[in-house]
Amino acid sequence: MKLGVCYYPEHWPERQWAEDAARMKALGLSLVRIGEFAWSRIEPQPGQYDWDWLDRAIATLAQAGLEICLGTPTATPPKWLIDAHPDILPCDAHGRPRTFGSRRHYSFSSKTYRRESARIVEAMAQRYGSHPAVTWWQTDNEYGCHNTVESNDPDARAAFRAWLADLYGEIGALNAAWGTVFWSQEYRSFDEVDPPLATVTEPNPSHVLDWRCFSSDQVADYNAMQVEILRRYAPNATLTHNFMGHFTEFDHYPVGAQVDVSTWDSYPLGFLEQAWWDNQTKLTHMRTGHPDFAAFHHDLYRGTGRGRFGVMEQQPGPVNWARYNPAPLPGMVRLWSLEAYAHGAELVSYFRWRQAPFAQEQMHAGLNRPDLSPDIASAEAAAVIEDMATFGAPASPQKAKVALVYDYESHWVIETQPQGKSFWHQELVFLFYTALRRFGLDVDIIPIDADFSGYDLITVPCQPMLNGGDVTRLIESGAQVLFGPRTGSKTHTLQIADGLAPGSLKKALPITIPRVESLRPGHVEQANGFTISRWLEHVESDLEPLWRLKSGHGLCYQSGAITYLNAWPDTALLEALTARLLTAKGLPAAILPEGLRVRRRGDLTFVFNYGSKMQDISGLFEGECIRGDTMLAPAGVTVFRQS
Numbered sequence: 001m002k003l004g005v006c007y008y009p010e011h012w013p014e015r016q017w018a019e020d021a022a023r024m025k026a027l028g029l030s031l032v033r034i035g036e037f038a039w040s041r042i043e044p045q046p047g048q049y050d051w052d053w054l055d056r057a058i059a060t061l062a063q064a065g066l067e068i069c070l071g072t073p074t075a076t077p078p079k080w081l082i083d084a085h086p087d088i089l090p091c092d093a094h095g096r097p098r099t100f101g102s103r104r105h106y107s108f109s110s111k112t113y114r115r116e117s118a119r120i121v122e123a124m125a126q127r128y129g130s131h132p133a134v135t136w137w138q139t140d141n142e143y144g145c146h147n148t149v150e151s152n153d154p155d156a157r158a159a160f161r162a163w164l165a166d167l168y169g170e171i172g173a174l175n176a177a178w179g180t181v182f183w184s185q186e187y188r189s190f191d192e193v194d195p196p197l198a199t200v201t202e203p204n205p206s207h208v209l210d211w212r213c214f215s216s217d218q219v220a221d222y223n224a225m226q227v228e229i230l231r232r233y234a235p236n237a238t239l240t241h242n243f244m245g246h247f248t249e250f251d252h253y254p255v256g257a258q259v260d261v262s263t264w265d266s267y268p269l270g271f272l273e274q275a276w277w278d279n280q281t282k283l284t285h286m287r288t289g290h291p292d293f294a295a296f297h298h299d300l301y302r303g304t305g306r307g308r309f310g311v312m313e314q315q316p317g318p319v320n321w322a323r324y325n326p327a328p329l330p331g332m333v334r335l336w337s338l339e340a341y342a343h344g345a346e347l348v349s350y351f352r353w354r355q356a357p358f359a360q361e362q363m364h365a366g367l368n369r370p371d372l373s374p375d376i377a378s379a380e381a382a383a384v385i386e387d388m389a390t391f392g393a394p395a396s397p398q399k400a401k402v403a404l405v406y407d408y409e410s411h412w413v414i415e416t417q418p419q420g421k422s423f424w425h426q427e428l429v430f431l432f433y434t435a436l437r438r439f440g441l442d443v444d445i446i447p448i449d450a451d452f453s454g455y456d457l458i459t460v461p462c463q464p465m466l467n468g469g470d471v472t473r474l475i476e477s478g479a480q481v482l483f484g485p486r487t488g489s490k491t492h493t494l495q496i497a498d499g500l501a502p503g504s505l506k507k508a509l510p511i512t513i514p515r516v517e518s519l520r521p522g523h524v525e526q527a528n529g530f531t532i533s534r535w536l537e538h539v540e541s542d543l544e545p546l547w548r549l550k551s552g553h554g555l556c557y558q559s560g561a562i563t564y565l566n567a568w569p570d571t572a573l574l575e576a577l578t579a580r581l582l583t584a585k586g587l588p589a590a591i592l593p594e595g596l597r598v599r600r601r602g603d604l605t606f607v608f609n610y611g612s613k614m615q616d617i618s619g620l621f622e623g624e625c626i627r628g629d630t631m632l633a634p635a636g637v638t639v640f641r642q643s
């Protein structure tokens with residue numbers, strides 16, 4: 001695994017570059033990301049390129065023995081370009097342009113911006129594509145950040161209409177698919193269709209889903225344009241894009257398929273604060289992050305990257321953008337880095353080399369403070385180098401025995417029609433993932449069209465649109481399969497499934513769901529030590545449920561290797577179900593001590609302590625302890641090697 005850092009030579013005096021490069025190398029870093037926000041310095045005037053400073057910056061880093069990841073600068077089009085072509089700007093729901101002054105101020109659909117993006121990317125690729133030190137390229141930066149996937153601009157509206165015409169062929173098919181006879185919404189032609197934004201009340205849900213799919217496709221199309229240029233001029237380079245945490249506004253699988261390595265920006269403390277967890281959970285993990293946050297995204301992006309992933313931005317200290325910004329517990333930067341290694345990362349890159357004393361991110365910590373003295377994370381990065389030296393040649397992560405199906409379109413379906421304020425698709429998926437991790441399992445996160453063979457357990461937390469072919473493949477996989485609520489409840493055009501939910505799943509599980517309830521906060525239903533809240537599906541079936549609620553409703557239905565959970569579970573219920581299915585496949589079903597998490601890579605077993613107290617792990621894991629100790633401190637890591 002390479003260790004890297006994000007660096008901005010345009011921010012610092014040139015006399016300092018050589019010293020920075022020498023210190024990076026001495027620390028043990030090997031790759032430096034630069035350039036992703038530098039368009040105004042690369043092209044200060046229209047058509048007038050200033051390559052000299054970038055040539056010297058690359059030469060300085062290369063002379064120090066560092067590799068370079070060069071970012072295309074398209075996340076920040078310069079002011080002169082916006083003034084010349086205001087049609088580049090994204091528009092809000094009402095069609096009003098958003099303004100210049102921050103970043104990501106462009107519409108993915110803008111024809112002008114696609115042309116200008118291709119021009120600057122080609123110019124950079126022509127100049128540096130064959131440079132021996134430029135071994136990686138990053139396309140743009142954090143696609144969709146700051147609510148920029150969707151844009152109600154003229155080019156987006158025209159592209160949406162063309163997309164719909166290609167999908168449906170004729171307007172009658174669209175009207176039927178969307179059910180536009182409802183509320184007199186019928187269209188005479190595709191030219192009459194606008195984005196489903198800023199409507200008086202709830203827009204047509206099928207319309208919304210198609211808009212979300214279209215907007216996602218625009219991101220993938222835009223990335224494909226950049227990738228094609230970079231492949232032409234830098235055929236031997238590693239291409240990547242840096243995704244984000246808890247980000248669901250576009251489908252990451254198509255973009256991941258276009259690049260070589262899916263990377264993501266890991267900010268465990270910032271995202272803990274921004275996510276759904278309750279106040280007590282946030283207090284408990286304030287300095288560590290949730291024990292499954294980073295691991296979930298490692299597994300997700302390994303899945304989108306077809307087995308190859310990395311971390312392009314690793315949080316090194318307090319960030320500046322969350323509502324509250326505590327500092328990591330000493331040792332956590334090392335833990336996060338080794339956890340990425342354990343999941344198979346090819347790169348961990350720290351953001352950033354030096355804390356900026358100016359502009360929007362001046363409160364965001366780096367490996368070095370604004371005065372260039374080392375910050376706490378600098379020593380932890382050096383410790384990671386020492387750790388990895390003891391591991392030997394790293395094995396590629398093996399295929400896990402357990403998989404979790406994750407689908408972006410399912411998230412959009414639930415977000416479009418939640419049928420209850422507290423039904424959060426991402427949270428439900430995370431509950432399933434955490435249950436698996438509590439059993440010490442390695443997990444592959446896969447799309448619904450993945451190869452299911454070789455898994456012992458497959459969990460499908462929430463898949464509203466589930467076609468018969470996918471059901472057949474899941475049955476034929478030989479795995480125990482656990483489906484969560486709302487699975488099979490919708491058609492691909494977001495209408496109620498034929499014959500009611502769970503739709504095509506009925507051929508494997510003879511149940512019918514005639515009614516669903518979203519439950520008020522504070523209301524719980526009891527069953528044998530379990531509680532369910534938020535969501536309950538009434539089930540009609542000749543099958544006897546695994547449990548019954550005190551109200552008489554059945555809870556969890558099973559036929560052969562197929563199990564369906566018809567409610568929002570508590571932790572105890574989900575863990576009991578998981579243990580039952582693991583036991584059925586002969587897999588261990590013991591829950592880890594609180595705060596501990598495990599990941600295996602080759603013959604190495606990594607144990608991480610996300611808890612607040614010392615943990616005695618002697619006797620819990622097999623193998624020789626080669627790093628750390630069996631008395632595992634908070635933020636500590638212990639590594640065992642199997643014989």
